[in-house]
Each structure stands twice: as C-alpha cells, then as structure tokens.
Amino acid sequence: MPIRVTIWNEFRHEKTNETIRNIYPDGIHNTIGAAVKQRLGDAVDINSATLDEPEHGLTQDVVDHTDVMLWWGHAAHQEVADEIVERVYRRVLKGMGLMVLHSSHYSKIFKRLMGTDCGLLWREAAERERIWCVNPGHPITNGLGAYIELDHSEMYGEHFDIPTPDELIYISWFEGGEVFRTGCTWTRGKGRVFYFGAGHETFPIYHNADIQQVIANGVQWLAPAPASPYRENAAHAPVPLSPIAGDHEVDESIH
Amino acid sequence: MPIRVTIWNEFRHEKTNETIRNIYPDGIHNTIGAAVKQRLGDAVDINSATLDEPEHGLTQDVVDHTDVMLWWGHAAHQEVADEIVERVYRRVLKGMGLMVLHSSHYSKIFKRLMGTDCGLLWREAAERERIWCVNPGHPITNGLGAYIELDHSEMYGEHFDIPTPDELIYISWFEGGEVFRTGCTWTRGKGRVFYFGAGHETFPIYHNADIQQVIANGVQWLAPAPASPYRENAAHAPVPLSPIAGDHEVDESIH
C-alpha cells in the first residue's frame, strides 16, 4: 500500500509575488510533490491541501487518511484555525509523520508539538549555506554526501528554541557567521516529526536535487509502520490487577 | 542567594477527605516544604501557593521571583486558568525550573511543555513499588541507593505518553506487573523540567525519607545558574549581517 502523503502549503506568496511565482508557478506544494513522486513512484500517493480551501483542505477525512504530512507556512500562521491544528496534532500522536519545512518552524502545529517558542535568528541576504550531515548512517541522509551547498539562502541561526532533538541530522553553516540545527527529528506519541530548515520562497531551493532527495527520504522515514495486528496500546486508563500478582509459582525445577 | 522555591498545591483533598487530612494535615505542600527546608536549610527560601487563592497564588510577581516551582495537582486540573498556565510556561522558557509531581502528569502546564497527551495506565491497589535508579551518577540521585521501596503505592504504568526524556533517571516496578518511567528530565527553552511520579494523596509517600531526598536533590538540580553578566540570547529576531560578512559581497539583488 502506498504511503499517503498530504503536502500542505499556505499558497499565498506564489499568487501575489511575481518573483516567487516565477520560481514556483504551481505553488511550492506542487514542486515538492513532483520531486517526491519522481523519486518514490508507486510507493507514494501524493495529495495537497492549502490554506484558503475550506478547513484549509484538511478535513477530518483527509487527515485520517494521511500517513505523512508536509507543512509549509510563512506569513499566515495565525490564520490557521485552532481546530484544524488540534486535528493534525491528534493525528500525529496516533502515528502520522509530519515534516515541518523552513518557516513553518513558527507554525501553530510545530509549536504545539514542541512545547517551546521555536524562535530563531534570521537574515535575508542571499548568502551561501552549507548543510552538513552529522548523522551519516541515518536513512534521511541516504544517497547524499558530506554536505549540501546552496549558493543563495535565507539565514536561520541559533539559538533555535526547540526541545533537544531525538536525532540531530543536519547542521547548517551560513556565510554571515551563523550555524543552525536544520535537520532534527522528534517522536510525539506514536508519530514522528522531522524539521528541515531548507527552503525559502524567493530562492529555488526546492528545485535543488539534494534538497529534494532529503525530502523524499524524509517521507519514507516518517511513514508509520504497517498497522499492528495486535491490540492498541491503552491510553490514560485505569487497569485492573493483572493475573500475575500472587498466583504464580516460581519454577525452580529447571536449574 | 537562596534558591527561591514555590510549591504549588491543588490543596483540595486535604480539606475534604479525612484519611488524606490525617496524612497531610497542613497540606502536601507544607510536608514537602518542610522536608526540603530540613535538607537544604539556608540554601532555599520556601513559599507555597494553592489553587483557591486569587490567581491560584501565582501572581506575575510571585512567578517572576521563583527559581524553582513544584507542582502538585490531581482532581482540578481544569480549574487552573489558562492565563496562569501561560504565565508559568513563559517563566520556564526563561529559565525557571519546574518539578512536576505524581498526578500532575495530567496538568495543563505539563502537557503544554511536553507537546503530548501524557496519558498512562493506573490502578489503586496499595501495591508495592520499587523505584530503580538507572542513572546513578546524576545529581538527583545523590545520597540514594540502587532503589527506593514503597510498601503501598498507586500504580502508574506504561505506555506513558511523553516525549523522549533528555535524561531517564528512575524506572518504577509495580507488584501487579507494570513498569513506569517515573523520574525524567527535559529542557524547555532555558528552563529544566523534572517529572517525579512518586506520591499519592492516600499514602504517606511524601513522608518517606528517600522520596524527600529525591525532591530536595531535584530542587538543587532545577535551580537556574546565576544570572549571566553577558547579553541575553536573542529571541526570534532578524539580525543584520555581522562584521564577519562585511568583507565579502552579498547579493542583495534577489530581494
């Protein structure tokens, strides 16, 4: 069964700014979706959703049938309805993977899952970025080298106010003098979260083959394992005394 | 300068239930406070706050002048005002330590900081608990042995829906067949969080010398380092190109 991917995009910049429209004429979501499809083929089923659709395109049905969601937001984080954020949040806890891209570090859903403020330093100076791999055996780095280089990028810098990542995979170097933990993972409930800082609306970063490869790898890594044939883990519930206590003879005969 | 400690207690059970009042006649907060004071003396300045006071006793001034807060809630989590939760949350990110005790795993403040549901299994059967140390060099275990034993305890069991702890210090064994990550730490912003599962209102667990020692150790470990003489770390802010970058060409044309 293919991984059911939903790429959520704010999709405003592309409609209002000519520079951005030239780079992403069909929206950032379609550029990313095509790149993932090209690499993963039948292993993925790609859909998208955008802010200005009803329920932001994230109806209960869409969310319930998504294995991996990608999130790209920037200027309109506050317009995302709390109810939808809660819906996505609940789905992550139940096992959906979530990839949080670039400026979505400041989205409601990311802050909700992190429990911190998620602030950082930034600067738009079209400077050089080098994304260094610090976890070279991780599946998300598959097929990639020691670093990825971008000629022009927006700087994101430390301190990035996130909880300690479960796994730190990439650290960015910026020409102007900063570093940034740009590839990080966490587990929340049964779901996984992958933050990847690369990408800005005014640079063609999602057209870069290495960046596309990281995203495709991330989709595979975020996909939940197939459904369990066993019972679910119980959630916040009282349990009776199990049959164990007191009724069990310790067998000493074997020794 | 002493560590400024504020012990927050829901303080309802002690007023309405005779069994509980017999165990904690002045409230759980005063039992804990006396135990910490006895161990740390002039190194701490102990205060308390309770749910039914105005602003739950947690005015902006109280919160601003607290270095380490302890939290004990159980039946009235929903009565804690969101505004106060936000106040405490902001203070943790700025560096206050927070100790979350027992049933406060389901408090608003803990869930807010964790980004997960914080559910668990539980059972009241007055069964035996053994709290095993799995991080014996950690300061929170100072003066304590391989395990702490409680004759009668409420069972809390896995799966405990928390993010991966930065440090796992204690794991509980329960007679009825469960285990529980009962001593865990996390960092959130500049602040530290210590969850410690021991303690129930109907058992005299906060009178146990070992449990008191863990709590006193926790207060010391949670205390923020003295204020920095240097400038603050910047928070979510644009920054200019630093002097470093001043000697190379930055391409501004793209903007």
Place this chain on the structure above:
Amino acid sequence: MPIRVTIWNEFRHEKTNETIRNIYPDGIHNTIGAAVKQRLGDAVDINSATLDEPEHGLTQDVVDHTDVMLWWGHAAHQEVADEIVERVYRRVLKGMGLMVLHSSHYSKIFKRLMGTDCGLLWREAAERERIWCVNPGHPITNGLGAYIELDHSEMYGEHFDIPTPDELIYISWFEGGEVFRTGCTWTRGKGRVFYFGAGHETFPIYHNADIQQVIANGVQWLAPAPASPYRENAAHAPVPLSPIAGDHEVDESIH
C-alpha cells in the same frame, strides 16, 4: 537486493547440555534464522557463523558482505579473538547493523562499542517477565502490543551499565522485583546497534512468536540504507580551504 544477515552463535551450550539441546536442537542461530526467514522471506539472505569455526566463521570476506549481524554469546566471551572483534567493530562503524542478544551484553564487541562495563544484576529463577513497550511508534515494535509476556525467564536487572541509549524501546518487569532496559538502540559511526535482552539458553524464548517478531523487525531496522551514489564522508583528514574561503584573507603568518 536482500539484506545479508549473519547470525553468530557461540554454539557450545547446545552441544553439551541436554536440556538446551532439546530446546534448540540445531543451535540457537538456526532457530532464530528460521524465524526471521519465515517473516521476511526474500527480503533477507540468512547465514550463520559459530565460535569454533576458523576465525569464528567471521572471515574478512564474510564480515565485509554482511549488512546485519546478530550476536549470541554467553560462556566463552573471552575466547573470541581480539582481531575478530576489531574486524566486526570496524564494519559497524562503516554501516553494518549489529543486534546484540541476551547474555551478549557482556561480549567483547558490545563493550567495545559502548565504552562502558555493561554489567547488570541477574538471577535464574524461571520467573515471569513482562517486556513493556515505551516507544510504540518505533519500527522495531511493528505488529506488537503493549507488552510481551514470558512465563519463565532469566532476570536481568538495573543498574545496567550502558551509555544512555539513543532510543529506549522496551523495559522489562520481572516477578522478583526488578526492571531492565531490555530494548535499546545506539548509533556508532554509520552503523546501528540494537540490544535486545530476551532469550536464554534454558528457556524456549526464541520460539516465542512475539520475540521472533521483534528480532525480525530489528533486522529490518538495522539494515543500512542502500549505498550512496555520492562521495563518502571524509574520515579524520586535513582539508584545504574550500572555494568559499577563497575570497577572504586568511592569515597564514602565525604558522
């Protein structure tokens, strides 16, 4: 291309002890191998190696062509040649996955990779064990429930002297009063390590379907990602100034 699995077994107990031979007539390695093969089919190519073969069955060629190695040792850790340990160690750093089973916690290869003493408490009393999942979204837990129960098991208890696991997946409860971090992972170089405590030579634990499932899941999780089409990450080497630095002055006078 299938995952190339090599199951290494000390293979002494099965030849000298009738009880053990009755449980594992063809050796523990063959029981485990058949179980993995049954579950993963063509996705794995299973081989084995044993202590008393030349080079313990782990020639350079065998090691070089292994993607995932399983290790079961107990009474003869000291008979494993240091040269072979070093060979396996080097292969892990280059990306091979290693599953360390039960009493192999005290093997040379595990101690070498951990950097600690790897001691623990133990007791043979055929007591009940419950293996609780504390990371329910992890691929190693796929298809399994909240816990696995074994009627008769050897107790392994804390403090288990290992480095903090990168991921803690299973914690065992034992009838006699102990807990144990029985399912843990680490990364070493490009390779992954999974310690799984279940299994003892005098109990039919490797015939248990749940235990077999964990091991099969572990094999899949440990398998390295397909070979990179890009250049290798450099290892301990001096590097020239990159082209980036070419447009600024570097002060060489100090050398």
Place this chain on the structure above:
Amino acid sequence: MPIRVTIWNEFRHEKTNETIRNIYPDGIHNTIGAAVKQRLGDAVDINSATLDEPEHGLTQDVVDHTDVMLWWGHAAHQEVADEIVERVYRRVLKGMGLMVLHSSHYSKIFKRLMGTDCGLLWREAAERERIWCVNPGHPITNGLGAYIELDHSEMYGEHFDIPTPDELIYISWFEGGEVFRTGCTWTRGKGRVFYFGAGHETFPIYHNADIQQVIANGVQWLAPAPASPYRENAAHAPVPLSPIAGDHEVDESIH
C-alpha cells in the same frame, strides 16, 4: 571539600617550539589551572600531571583522589601507556568527571569511552571561529553569551565521528565553511565526560576569558555529587530472589 582537579598535559610542544612557548611559557596546564583557580578559588584544589613523568603523573593514588580530570594531548597519544588509560577509564566509570580538550578527541582515553573512531576534518588556516550556544540554560554556559568569537583558530569540522552526545551545548562555525559539535557531554558509568574543542597550541585560546569561563563551568559541572551515605549500586552480580515475590498481601482496605 574542594573539587580535586588534575590537569593532564602532554607538555611537549611547549618545550620544543618557541612560538608555543611564548604563548604558554609554563605549559598549557598551568595556564588553564590558573584560570580555573582564579574563577573557583577555594572550591577547587588544582594539580597537574604530564606525559614524561613516571606513570605520566597518573599513579593509582593520584587517579583515585581526583574528582575532575582535564586532558590535553596532541602529538603523542600513542605514547600514553594502555595501563594508565585503563586506570583513568575505570575511574571515570566510578564517578570521576573528565574534560577532553581540543586535539585530545583522538586520545586513547576518549576513544575508549566513546566506542567510535573520533575522526574529524581539520585545517590550520588561522581562520575565524564562532562558538554558538545551543543549550542556553545549561550550567556549562553560565555567564556566557550567545556565542564566543575567536579571531584565529584551527578548524575542526564534521563529520565528527562520536556517539550521539547526551547533551549538545556548543556548535562552532568556521570562516572556511565548516561546522563542528564543539561542546558535548556524555555519561559513562557514574562519570561524566565533557568534550570541548576550543584550544590550539599555536593560538592563545586558553588566554581567552570566555574560553576560561567555559572550562571553569565545566569543572563544576563534572564534579561528582558528594559520596552517598547509602550502599553502592551493585555491579554485574547475581542476586537472590527478593522478599517481594508471593509473600505480600495487597491491601484493599484503603479504598
């Protein structure tokens, strides 16, 4: 009782190279020792030991009475006797703190504790380094700002082949285009390890007040907690069945 600090220095460069002698006329160990003493005063008792002394100055008695050891080696790692390395290793597992400085990333003791190869990229080009704090609430960062800047430094770059740090505190940026996890901690047994990459023999880095502050903070953080009044944690030992199993009445009366 003061923290008993032993600063170990290879102490060869300072005797043979005039540039280095001019920077550290009494040896790197004395520069560091004076800086720590100036900051911590009576809270520390500072001693040193060097390679060319008998037993490298690290007799059993010296090691047994050291709370925190600092290690600086570079060109003569192979001359350190395995027996002494083992002695220091055993002491770390029992609770001694170890600070590993700069080129000591490739020392025998660090590799022994890490279980990896500890390789990295390097370049001597006297380039600018910025050491960014990514864990601003950590005691090791006390009194320090968002970053530390060094005008001339040796570059150390990723991939740094270490196990995932328990805590990542500092990441370095280098002018030539690299990043480096330069401030990392791990726990090994009851002991703590702090690697700090700053410092090179041909630059006056240990005269920098911020670097000195990090080292002094590190000494405090590495110091083991006072000796426990309780029994030791048992190490690799069989244990009898405890009194718990089967002989305990569950008290239902309280409910």
